[in-house]
Amino acid sequence: xxxxxxxxxxxxxxxxxxxxxxxxxxxxxxxxxxxxxxxxxxxxxxxxxxxxxxxxxxxxxxxxxxxxxxxxxxxxxxxxxxxxxxxxxxxxxxxxxxxxxxxxxxxxxxxxxxxxxxxxxxxxxxxxxxxxxxxxxxxxxxxxxxxxxxxxxxxxxxxxxxxxxxxxxxxxxxxxxxxxxxxxxxxxxxxxxxxxxxxxxxxxxxxxxxxxxxxxxxxxxxxxxxxxxxxxxxxxxxxxxxxxxxxxxxxxxxxxxxxxxxxxxxxxxxxxxxxxxxxxxxxxxxxxxxxxxxxxxxxxxxxxxxxxxxxxxxxxxxxxx
Numbered sequence: 001x002x003x004x005x006x007x008x009x010x011x012x013x014x015x016x017x018x019x020x021x022x023x024x025x026x027x028x029x030x031x032x033x034x035x036x037x038x039x040x041x042x043x044x045x046x047x048x049x050x051x052x053x054x055x056x057x058x059x060x061x062x063x064x065x066x067x068x069x070x071x072x073x074x075x076x077x078x079x080x081x082x083x084x085x086x087x088x089x090x091x092x093x094x095x096x097x098x099x100x101x102x103x104x105x106x107x108x109x110x111x112x113x114x115x116x117x118x119x120x121x122x123x124x125x126x127x128x129x130x131x132x133x134x135x136x137x138x139x140x141x142x143x144x145x146x147x148x149x150x151x152x153x154x155x156x157x158x159x160x161x162x163x164x165x166x167x168x169x170x171x172x173x174x175x176x177x178x179x180x181x182x183x184x185x186x187x188x189x190x191x192x193x194x195x196x197x198x199x200x201x202x203x204x205x206x207x208x209x210x211x212x213x214x215x216x217x218x219x220x221x222x223x224x225x226x227x228x229x230x231x232x233x234x235x236x237x238x239x240x241x242x243x244x245x246x247x248x249x250x251x252x253x254x255x256x257x258x259x260x261x262x263x264x265x266x267x268x269x270x271x272x273x274x275x276x277x278x279x280x281x282x283x284x285x286x287x288x289x290x291x292x293x294x295x296x297x298x299x300x301x302x303x304x305x306x307x308x309x310x311x312x313x314x315x316x317x318x319x320x321x
Contacts (some may be wrong), residue, residue, distance in 0.1 A: 001203045001321045002069040003182075003233060005084020006314040007062030010210075010239045010276035011113050015061040019023065020282070022111040026057050034063060052293070053314075060315025063274060064209060065112040066235060069202050072178045074102040078207045078235075083119035083315060092122060100128050104177050107135035109193040110143035116211075117155050118144060129162035134169055134177070136184050136194045141166040169194075185227045188210030188220075191251065197227055203231060203321045206269075207248055209237040209276045213263065214253050221263070228267035232321045236260040238274040238293075257293040265308055266299060271319070272297070274312040284311055 007013075010251035029053055035050075037043050047056050063081030070076060075091070077084065103123055108114055123129040133140065144166075147159035169175060171184040171194060180200045187193040187210055206228050214220055228234055239254040257274055264272040274293065277286060293308045301307055311317075 006065040007065035014279035054287040
C-alpha cells in the first residue's frame with residue numbers, strides 16, 4: 001500500500017504568508033551565496049541536499065485528508081478536510097475522462113476541520129461519480145447535509161450530482177473495502193472520534209487522529225497497543241507538547257509526540273508519523289518538534305527492538321509500504 005498526505009493540519013488551515021515565503025527565499029539565498037552555484041543542476045542539488053526542510057519546503061496548511069492507495073481503481077480517503085480539494089483536482093487530471101472510480105471516505109469524526117473540504121470536492125458534483133462516506137457516528141449524514149445548508153453554503157446537498165451513500169460502521173466488526181480489511185476503534189475526544197486500522201497483504205496503516213490518551217489507564221493502553229500492533233505506519237495526533245497535553249490543554253481531546261512514541265514502541269510500530277499539527281507551529285517549530293521526537297525515540301527505544309522511524313506528515317508527502 002501507499003499513503004499520500006493531502007492535509008495534515010489540525011483545527012484550522014494555516015497557509016504561509018508573503019512574509020513567510022520571503023523569509024524562506026532570503027535564508028536560502030544567504031546559504032547559497034558561498035556555494036558558487038553555476039547551473040540549474042547545482043541549484044537542485046543544493047536544495048535537495050543542503051537546505052533544511054523548513055527552508056526548502058513546508059509542512060503545509062491544509063486540514064486532515066489522507067489517501068491510502070491499495071492498488072485498485074477505487075480510492076480510500078481518511079477525512080475530507082481542506083486537503084481533499086487538491087486530492088480531487090490532481091486525481092481527475094491523472095485519471096482522465098471515462099473513468100468512474102468509487103471514492104470511499106472514512107470519517108474519524110464530524111468536527112468541521114475534518115469535513116470542511118467536502119463542498120469543494122469536485123467528484124461530488126460529477127454525474128456518475130460514486131462517493132461512499134463511512135463512519136461510526138449516527139450524526140454522519142446530518143453533519144454533511146448541515147454544512148451544505150443555508151446560510152452555510154450556496155449549493156444544497158441534494159443538488160450534488162454524484163451518487164452519495166452514507167455507510168454506518170460498527171466498530172466491533174471488521175469491514176472489507178477495496179480488498180482492504182478495515183477496523184475502527186473509539187477514541188477519547190469531544191463527541192467521540194474513531195481511529196481506523198487498514199490491512200492488506202500483510203501491510204498495516206493505522207490512522208488515529210483527534211484522540212487523547214491516559215497512560216495511567218492500563219486497560220486503555222492495552223487496547224491502543226493492540227489496535228496499533230505491528231503497524232507499518234501509525235498516523236498519530238501529536239498536536240500538543242507533552243507539557244501542554246497534561247496541563248493547560250488537558251481534556252482538549254488531543255495527544256502529544258512523546259505519548260505517541262511510547263505507544264508506538266510498545267506496539268512494535270515501524271514508522272511513527274506525527275499528524276494534525278498545531279496551526280500555530282510554523283515550519284521551524286515543526287522541524288524542532290521532529291528532532292525532539294527522534295531524540296526521545298532513540299533514548300526510549302527498548303533493547304533488542306527495531307529502531308522506530310519518526311517523521312512528521314506534510315502536504316504532498318508519500319510513503320510506500
